[in-house]
Amino acid sequence: MLYNLAQRGVKCVLFEKGELTCGATWHAAGLVTRFHGGNNFRLWHDEGVNLFTQWQNEGTPLSFHTPGSIRLIPNEKSYIDEARYQVGKAKIFSSLFGCAEHHMISPDEIKEKHPLVNLDDTGIYAGILTEGDGHIDPSSVTNAFADRAKGLGGVIEQKTEAPPAAINESDHWQLVVALNLLPSKQWEVITRTASGEEKRTVADFVINAAGLWCDKVGAMAGVRVPSVVLQHQYCITEAIPEVKEYHDKHGHQLPVLRDLKGSFYVRDERDGIL
Ligand SMILES: Cc1cc2nc3c(=O)[nH]c(=O)nc-3n(C[C@H](O)[C@H](O)[C@H](O)COP(=O)(O)OP(=O)(O)OC[C@H]3O[C@@H](n4cnc5c(N)ncnc54)[C@H](O)[C@@H]3O)c2cc1C
Known part of the structure; x- marks a missing residue:
């Protein structure tokens, strides 16, 4: 999506709490x-x-x-x-x-x-x-899209710090923690780093691409995403x-x-x- 939006000249940023492909993507059969x-x-x-x-x-x-x-x-x-x-x-x-x-x-x-x-x-x-x-290879193709998206002006913010010893959600870089609708009808996106530092980004639109966490991210905006996680072996x-x-x-x-x-x-x- 970042690639396609950047290709159309849309200013956009992707927040990733871990690293690209660290969700379901890295172990897809491809x-x-x-x-x-x-x-x-x-x-x-x-x-x-x-x-x-x-x-x-x-x-x-x-x-x-x-x-x-x-x-x-x-x-x-x-x-x-x-x-x-x-x-x-x-x-x-x-x-x-x-x-x-x-x-x-x-x-x-x-x-x-x-x-x-x-x-x-x-x-x-x-x-x-x-x-x-x-x-x-799912990781290669994701990175190919990411490189091209960045070349077109898309921004990717992901984990930039050394992984902490104990991994939990708040340890990740650019974890989206809140989505607030502003009076201007824009969205305030709050992201948090491992050290607890919060950043505010204002966007006209937010795309929920959180994969198996999409219900959690949806809930931040008061949206119920009726999805369930299934095992696939x-x-x-x-x-x-x-x-x-x-x-x-x-x-x-x-x-x-x-x-x-x-x-x-x-x-x-x-x-x-x-
Ligand atoms: C075993 C297996 C085999 C599969 N085989 C195939 C196949 O052969 N072909 C096929 O097309 N599909 C296959 N799939 C399905 C495919 O893997 C998924 O459809 C695809 O990877 C989903 O990509 P995604 O980007 O939507 O989600 P994900 O890859 O899960 O990415 C979601 C990202 O959101 C991030 N995130 C979540 N919450 C937050 C937050 N609050 N703040 C910031 N970031 C957040 C996560 O860290 C994650 O990186 C397979 C899946 C599995 C499990």
């Missing part, structure tokens, strides 16, 4: 896709992947891998109908807006693209193949000889697999999988 069932998100996803591709091609280190992705479609009418609908819609978005198309592929074609997958007795009917997407294997063999042979990663019914995904992580 999957980025050109697929989305919704209309607006489909455009945003495509725009994001295009931007990351461009930045990486220009030399920004993003660890962006684009082996494509395959969504596994179970042999059930509702999943098959939805898959056909999405593939059809992608064609329209491709012709209207230049978005990527998706393709329905057979189990044999899935196996061809991802030789390590075993579809025996799984009842998988088909896959939706999306090319040119994959996964990115992943595990990373050690190197798997078959994965390494695939990389050595093909020079790129295996496609990302997404199991729509089982609600899990698998992607390569070095020579193992996540």
